Amino acid sequence: MEENRKTKENPLKVNRRHFFSQLSVGIGSLALGSLLIPDLFNGTTKGSPVTRLGVPHFAPKAKRVIYLFQAGAPSQFETFDHKPTLRKRMGEDLPESVRKGQRLTGMTAEQENFPLMPPAVRFQQYGNNGTWISDFFPHIGKIADEICVIRSMHTEAINHDPAITFFQTGSQISGRPSMGSWMSYGLGNENKNLPSFVVLTSRGKGNSQGLYSKLWSSGFLDSKHQGVLLRSGKDPVLYLNDPEGLSRSDKRHLLDHVSALNKLHHVETGDDEIESRIAQYEMAYRMQMSVPDVMDISKEPESIIKLYGEDCQVPGTYAANALQARRLAENGVRFIQLYHQGWDQHGNLHNEMAGQAKDVDQASAALIIDLKQRGMLEDTLVVWGGEFGRTNYCQGKFDPMNYGRDHHPRAFSIWMAGGGIQPGINYGQTDEFGYNIVENPVHINDFHATMMHLLGLDHEQLTYKYQGRRFRLTDVAGDVVKDILV
Amino acid sequence: MGNSANIRWVDYSIFGLSLFLIFCLLFDSFIQLPDLVAWLGKWHPLILHFPIVLLLIAVFLGLSGKDIPKKLLTVAVFAALLTAISGFFLGKETGTKGDLLVWHQWLGGSLALVAVIWYVVEGRQWAKKGVAKGLQIVLIGLVGFTGHYGGMVTHGEDFLALPKKKRSDKIPENPLIYEDVVGMILENNCVSCHNTNKRKGGLLMTSLEGLLKGGDVGNTVVPGNPENSELILRLQLPKDDKEHMPPDGKKPLNDSEIQILERWIALGASDTVRLNQLEKSEPLVALVEGLMQPDPMEKWAALPAVADSTLQQLNSDYVTVNRVAANSNALSISVFMPPDYDPGFITGLKIVAGNVVELDVSGLPLESVEFDVIAAMVNLEWLEIDGTPVTDAEMKKLGALRNLKLLKIYQTPIGDQSLEVFKNLPDLKSLYLWQTAVSKAALAVFRSDRPEVSISTGIDAETLRSFAATDSISKTAKK
Numbered sequence: 028m029e030e031n032r033k034t035k036e037n038p039l040k041v042n043r044r045h046f047f048s049q050l051s052v053g054i055g056s057l058a059l060g061s062l063l064i065p066d067l068f069n070g071t072t073k074g075s076p077v078t079r080l081g082v083p084h085f086a087p088k089a090k091r092v093i094y095l096f097q098a099g100a101p102s103q104f105e106t107f108d109h110k111p112t113l114r115k116r117m118g119e120d121l122p123e124s125v126r127k128g129q130r131l132t133g134m135t136a137e138q139e140n141f142p143l144m145p146p147a148v149r150f151q152q153y154g155n156n157g158t159w160i161s162d163f164f165p166h167i168g169k170i171a172d173e174i175c176v177i178r179s180m181h182t183e184a185i186n187h188d189p190a191i192t193f194f195q196t197g198s199q200i201s202g203r204p205s206m207g208s209w210m211s212y213g214l215g216n217e218n219k220n221l222p223s224f225v226v227l228t229s230r231g232k233g234n235s236q237g238l239y240s241k242l243w244s245s246g247f248l249d250s251k252h253q254g255v256l257l258r259s260g261k262d263p264v265l266y267l268n269d270p271e272g273l274s275r276s277d278k279r280h281l282l283d284h285v286s287a288l289n290k291l292h293h294v295e296t297g298d299d300e301i302e303s304r305i306a307q308y309e310m311a312y313r314m315q316m317s318v319p320d321v322m323d324i325s326k327e328p329e330s331i332i333k334l335y336g337e338d339c340q341v342p343g344t345y346a347a348n349a350l351q352a353r354r355l356a357e358n359g360v361r362f363i364q365l366y367h368q369g370w371d372q373h374g375n376l377h378n379e380m381a382g383q384a385k386d387v388d389q390a391s392a393a394l395i396i397d398l399k400q401r402g403m404l405e406d407t408l409v410v411w412g413g414e415f416g417r418t419n420y421c422q423g424k425f426d427p428m429n430y431g432r433d434h435h436p437r438a439f440s441i442w443m444a445g446g447g448i449q450p451g452i453n454y455g456q457t458d459e460f461g462y463n464i465v466e467n468p469v470h471i472n473d474f475h476a477t478m479m480h481l482l483g484l485d486h487e488q489l490t491y492k493y494q495g496r497r498f499r500l501t502d503v504a505g506d507v508v509k510d511i512l513v
Numbered sequence: 514m515g516n517s518a519n520i521r522w523v524d525y526s527i528f529g530l531s532l533f534l535i536f537c538l539l540f541d542s543f544i545q546l547p548d549l550v551a552w553l554g555k556w557h558p559l560i561l562h563f564p565i566v567l568l569l570i571a572v573f574l575g576l577s578g579k580d581i582p583k584k585l586l587t588v589a590v591f592a593a594l595l596t597a598i599s600g601f602f603l604g605k606e607t608g609t610k611g612d613l614l615v616w617h618q619w620l621g622g623s624l625a626l627v628a629v630i631w632y633v634v635e636g637r638q639w640a641k642k643g644v645a646k647g648l649q650i651v652l653i654g655l656v657g658f659t660g661h662y663g664g665m666v667t668h669g670e671d672f673l674a675l676p677k678k679k680r681s682d683k684i685p686e687n688p689l690i691y692e693d694v695v696g697m698i699l700e701n702n703c704v705s706c707h708n709t710n711k712r713k714g715g716l717l718m719t720s721l722e723g724l725l726k727g728g729d730v731g732n733t734v735v736p737g738n739p740e741n742s743e744l745i746l747r748l749q750l751p752k753d754d755k756e757h758m759p760p761d762g763k764k765p766l767n768d769s770e771i772q773i774l775e776r777w778i779a780l781g782a783s784d785t786v787r788l789n790q791l792e793k794s795e796p797l798v799a800l801v802e803g804l805m806q807p808d809p810m811e812k813w814a815a816l817p818a819v820a821d822s823t824l825q826q827l828n829s830d831y832v833t834v835n836r837v838a839a840n841s842n843a844l845s846i847s848v849f850m851p852p853d854y855d856p857g858f859i860t861g862l863k864i865v866a867g868n869v870v871e872l873d874v875s876g877l878p879l880e881s882v883e884f885d886v887i888a889a890m891v892n893l894e895w896l897e898i899d900g901t902p903v904t905d906a907e908m909k910k911l912g913a914l915r916n917l918k919l920l921k922i923y924q925t926p927i928g929d930q931s932l933e934v935f936k937n938l939p940d941l942k943s944l945y946l947w948q949t950a951v952s953k954a955a956l957a958v959f960r961s962d963r964p965e966v967s968i969s970t971g972i973d974a975e976t977l978r979s980f981a982a983t984d985s986i987s988k989t990a991k992k
Contacts, residue, residue, distance in 0.1 A: 313830060
């Protein structure tokens with residue numbers, strides 16, 4: 028008792044027994060408390076509320092995306108950014124006060140001066156808001172009231188490969204998942220008989236840059252999110268069709284047996300990849316029916332053919348792909364990406380742009396009109412644009428009759444339509460030289476964030492943990508451009 | 514000290530409970546309570562009365578220089594700890610904790626812990642009397658504030674406020690812009706600091722006179738001139754600016770709220786203008802209408818719960834059943850054409866009929882029984898039955914879908930009778946109606962009956978003609 032009083036009087040004088048007995052109470056209480064934390068010791072981390080993968084985070088405005096990618100980067104000065112100043116000051120050197128040390132590509136770095144070049148084509152105003160659109164695109168002019176033209180896009184890359192990779196994956200360095208793969212990962216399939224991410228390519232006569240399958244790769248995401256390239260011609264998907272002489276029932280037998288074997292293996296190893304392999308075999312089996320069905324445009328009425336242009340009957344053209352895109356969207360494909368090559372006008376800009384525009388103008392506009400009559404513009408987002416802009420000065424010697432434009436990352440134009448985008452508006456502005464953005468800049472990260480927002484995904488929440496960190500399409504940046512939403 | 518074992522047990526328990534409480538407070542966000550433990554929280558409203566009374570008696574005795582019975586203090590401290598812990602359990606029930614609850618929780622936690630410190634210090638020779646006195650005074654304050662915040666949590670923040678005219682949160686039809694819209698925004702965001710009782714910066718925001726008169730800075734609202742109105746300037750400052758309003762820690766106004774205030778000032782800051790007196794093109798109209806539209810997620814919150822396992826069962830190769838959003842019970846369903854269609858693909862959805870808000874069955878060879886199931890999907894807002902053999906008779910059944918907003922029914926054999934059904938769908942906004950047997954005359958009548966419904970009758974002939982005439986691909990290039 029004596030000893031007890033002593034310790035009571037001086038808390039610093041605690042003997043070993045007291046220390047341990049008191050400590051046990053403390054540790055006991057903490058242990059009791061920790062029982063209230065579920066999953067504390069089972070290795071999973073908690074923090075954000077339970078999110079179901081494959082379901083939007085909030086009610087979406089758009090269920091799918093049709094991305095009309097203009098590979099090679101069409102010039103904003105001959106498409107949607109009307110700059111009469113360039114005509115007035117033709118041949119003058121681009122003032123350094125405007126260029127502000129912007130880096131140049133290897134193609135113009137040695138150039139002594141930068142003579143401003145006029146737009147190669149006239150512009151007209153269309154729609155209720157008087158949207159300026161070049162005469163290369165008379166059909167898109169007719170849908171001016173449906174689209175939102177953004178003239179203040181900017182990017183970080185100045186060469187094609189990093190720029191297009193940045194647009195596709197949110198990173199200039201390849202290896203990350205493509206945006207279509209992210210959407211597939213976030214939203215899952217709508218139609219389980221078709222891939223959720225489909226790619227269609229076409230090529231104009233203009234100067235082209237390469238397209239690589241890495242642009243629609245799923246990177247570190249599950250391979251089922253990879254973009255599937257639908258080829259023009261007999262076999263839209265390679266190796267999908269059975270060899271001659273194999274009947275569908277034989278195929279069924281084969282699949283059943285393979286699946287049984289795979290299931291046995293799954294029981295042994297518990298590897299989830301085996302299950303997704305089984306599922307993919309089944310999907311391929313159903314795609315043998317669904318793909319030819321979707322690709323068959325023979326039942327499209329004459330009026331639709333006329334709308335997209337006769338060209339849409341020629342497989343492999345942009346017009347055919349645009350019509351295909353509508354059919355795929357109708358069949359529940361989440362992300363349909365078209366690439367039209369040939370927009371890299373370093374020279375001979377006037378002729379090449381005219382040709383390229385002819386390839387895409389009518390079919391792009393037709394797609395919007397066709398989607399609208401079917402009510403699909405209410406839940407389908409359409410995007411049209413390239414990977415960066417082009418310079419307001421000419422590449423090489425000044426020659427008003429035949430000139431080209433070099434790459435320009437600081438400002439370029441795209442348009443979006445449907446799926447929760449305000450129709451008939453113009454957003455963002457460049458200076459009178461079309462060189463710098465003066466109002467409402469939209470970075471590619473912002474663009475991605477906005478696209479995801481329309482699809483009901485929070486770009487900060489949709490992550491995938493790989494190599495010890497969580498990855499996002501927008502990496503560590505991106506703001507939703509609220510001003511252009513309905 | 515004959516019962517020292519007993520005393521030691523008491524000390525240890527108090528020590529243990531204190532640590533437990535601290536643990537709970539620190540790891541709040543990680544903790545999920547088992548049902549039985551959560552139930553213990555329900556005792557909080559009962560036992561909280563004990564520490565209040567017991568602690569106050571002990572403090573009163575201490576402050577008036579009387580001896581405090583050790584047992585009284587022990588029981589009071591125990592009661593305080595149990596109250597705080599049970600209160601913590603109860604608080605976990607509420608989901609996200611509001612400011613009031615957070616304050617109440619931390620004040621209550623501190624109250625219990627200060628009481629514990631007092632218990633430890635009390636009667637020690639090394640602790641001077643002043644320390645105990647100080648603790649006792651702190652305790653009085655804590656009891657008061659904790660109780661007050663607790664009261665506000667249960668009875669509402671303005672429970673003690675002086676009586677005043679109550680404003681409803683809902684914007685009425687054709688609202689007065691100042692009274693019903695601007696007033697509501699100000700009341701939700703500004704009035705708590707700029708009212709007759711608490712007039713920060715000398716500014717009174719409860720009336721138009723107050724706004725026009727302005728505060729110490731002046732020019733709060735300059736009619737017709739939002740650029741020079743201090744109100745708008747303050748709202749638009751960067752959030753970390755000292756002058757930004759509402760101040761740090763309060764919820765900032767969102768863009769559309771600021772734009773509403775801005776346009777209202779630009780239009781002259783009137784208190785008599787109603788929504789329908791504004792030009793349709795005035796941005797304020799769209800802004801106010803946007804504010805009046807109910808959040809769909811809120812409306813769907815009342816739908817019955819659906820288990821993930823049910824959805825898994827309903828999903829098949831050709832039927833996709835998904836939640837509209839991750840934490841919603843509203844369902845979106847798409848059915849794609851299977852090689853072996855039978856009505857079971859649709860009738861199987863009956864068990865979740867009440868939850869379906871979007872349904873796409875376009876192109877399916879629907880028979881009659883499917884329509885009974887679709888008609889039971891009374892919460893349906895979006896229906897795609899284009900390219901199906903739906904007839905007027907079946908459309909009549911679908912008249913039960915009173916919440917329908919969008920209907921795609923092109924390329925179907927429906928006729929004029931269906932228009933009667935559409936006419937009685939109160940929320941219908943978009944109708945896609947082409948290649949049907951509906952007559953032009955009947956459609957014209959429908960248009961005049963329901964002018965607000967946007968009707969798509971297919972691609973207009975002029976567009977088709979011009980597109981056909983100006984085929985982009987020149988004949989020579991085609992070769």
